[in-house]
Amino acid sequence: MIVRIAGEGQFRLPDEDAGRLNELDNRAVAAVEQGDETGFRELWSQMLELVANDGNTLDDEELVESDVILPPRDITFAEARGEFTGDGLIPD
Amino acid sequence: MPGLGGRMSTVIKAKISRMLDRAEDPGETLDYGYQKQVELLQNVKKGIADVVTSKKRLQMQSSKLEQQIVKLDTQARQALSQNREDLARLALERKTLAQTELQSLDSQVKELEGQQEALTANEQKLRQKIEQFRTKKEVIKAQYSAAEAQVRISEAANGVGEQMADLGLAIQRAEDKTETMRARASAVEELEKAGTFEDLSQLGGGQDDIDRQLSELTSGVQVDDELAKMKAELGQGGGDAPALEQGEEKA
Numbered sequence: 001m002i003v004r005i006a007g008e009g010q011f012r013l014p015d016e017d018a019g020r021l022n023e024l025d026n027r028a029v030a031a032v033e034q035g036d037e038t039g040f041r042e043l044w045s046q047m048l049e050l051v052a053n054d055g056n057t058l059d060d061e062e063l064v065e066s067d068v069i070l071p072p073r074d075i076t077f078a079e080a081r082g083e084f085t086g087d088g089l090i091p092d
Numbered sequence: 093m094p095g096l097g098g099r100m101s102t103v104i105k106a107k108i109s110r111m112l113d114r115a116e117d118p119g120e121t122l123d124y125g126y127q128k129q130v131e132l133l134q135n136v137k138k139g140i141a142d143v144v145t146s147k148k149r150l151q152m153q154s155s156k157l158e159q160q161i162v163k164l165d166t167q168a169r170q171a172l173s174q175n176r177e178d179l180a181r182l183a184l185e186r187k188t189l190a191q192t193e194l195q196s197l198d199s200q201v202k203e204l205e206g207q208q209e210a211l212t213a214n215e216q217k218l219r220q221k222i223e224q225f226r227t228k229k230e231v232i233k234a235q236y237s238a239a240e241a242q243v244r245i246s247e248a249a250n251g252v253g254e255q256m257a258d259l260g261l262a263i264q265r266a267e268d269k270t271e272t273m274r275a276r277a278s279a280v281e282e283l284e285k286a287g288t289f290e291d292l293s294q295l296g297g298g299q300d301d302i303d304r305q306l307s308e309l310t311s312g313v314q315v316d317d318e319l320a321k322m323k324a325e326l327g328q329g330g331g332d333a334p335a336l337e338q339g340e341e342k343a
Contacts, residue, residue, distance in 0.1 A: 060216075
């Protein structure tokens with residue numbers, strides 16, 4: 001699975017991580033819907049950590065599309081309200 | 093693909109697939125695609141240059157504020173030595189406002205510097221991908237049948253397109269930020285133009301709108317403290333302040 005963090009680059013993650021990432025994504029949506037910024041921040045950093053720990057940076061010369069695009073690391077809560085809605089970043 | 097970057101890349105993808113549909117000959121599509129990428133890279137470079145220009149303008153604004161702060165401080169001292177506490181207070185209120193603006197301006201300039209570095213690194217990535225596309229298109233032209241080539245072209249073009257969309261989004265965010273900062277900076281400029289930071293000797297004792305605004309904006313406590321300190325330095329402090337005789341030389 002290829003994941004991009006907006007503004008940073010692409011990472012190759014084991015396909016098994018898709019479930020875990022999706023779960024965090026769904027919980028992040030729930031946090032945003034409840035206006036729970038602290039909860040959202042926590043989940044968001046877990047998502048970034050998962051990509052950092054399990055992912056290998058893709059070579060700049062690889063021309064592949066990402067399966068998932070995560071928003072920029074410094075996303076504001078206001079921006080998150082626009083992004084983490086419905087099915088989240090990863091549709092079920 | 094959903095997500096902040098996703099929306100952008102959907103737009104880019106739509107553009108690319110329209111572009112790919114237009115030419116019947118894959119070789120032509122490839123050359124056109126490459127040419128378009130190089131063009132877009134120029135736009136991107138311009139976008140980054142704009143961010144740098146905005147940053148420089150804000151840095152100039154910030155050094156102008158620094159000068160104003162020194163000037164207002166001097167004016168407050170002068171006013172106080174002429175027993176015009178009202179004017180001294182006014183100058184200090186303005187100094188406090190200018191200091192607050194300066195702090196926020198400086199921290200925003202720092203943030204912008206970080207963004208600028210990220211944009212430059214991102215541009216480097218895009219340049220690599222476009223270079224790779226150039227190599228790949230020759231391989232595709234030479235090795236694949238028209239039908240196969242179309243599939244591979246889409247893959248490669250979308251890979252570049254996504255990177256381009258990503259950089260576009262990053263530039264957009266940096267520009268939004270400079271917009272906010274510019275609005276703030278020009279609010280300070282407006283205050284300057286309205287005479288806020290002008291020579292205090294030209295002002296009467298009466299309160300105008302700006303003064304009232306200033307009193308609301310600035311912290312009274314900070315101004316009171318500074319005024320007391322200044323009085324003490326000038327030897328006008330009350331009995332509890334370590335008063336210096338007027339004209340006495342400081343060691």
